[in-house]
Amino acid sequence: MLSGALPALGGLPYGRPGSPPLVFPHSGVGPVPGSIVGMIGIVDDDDAVRDSLRVLLESHMLRVHDFNSGKALLDSDDLDGFDCFILDYQMPGMNGIEVVEALRSRGVSGAAIFVSALAVSASAERLRRAGVIAALMKPVTENELMGWIERAVGSHSARAH
Secondary structure (H helix, E strand, O other): OOOOOOOOOOOOOOOOOOOOOOOOOOOOOOOOOOOOOOOOEEOOOOHHHHHHHHHHHHHHOEEEEEEOOHHHHHHOOOOOEEEEEEEOOOOOOHHHHHHHHHHHHHOOOOOEEEEEEOOOOOOOHHOOOOOOOEEEEOOOOHHHHHHHHHHHHHHHHHHHH
């Protein structure tokens, strides 16, 4: 288990509600240097979750674009404009890690945060290599999610200077 990782949930390292999320050391991927606070991409097949996340993030003055599937995200025009992706892990078609790996294969480096009701079945090493900075368990608090988004965008801002 990774240093500082949480107790396993379903046999895998994963965050529990109210606990700090699983944190992976920086893997060299993350928000693209050179843009100011860019776009946050939300990928979730649940309309209510997507709408709630979009309203929350927009209330924090973040620019948001949401997608109902990994395919919809990957079919979009400008993937390089995203600083951070918030993804459900379990979705029809491609799961969250498959979406993040597809983004990486296209050279997209925005940080990834999983927010899921189910345990993430990918290994911690696979998640770290893909640039997943946190795996959060639904329901996630506003402060917890915003802290991770600020970390993702803040690491971007620091590298841009």
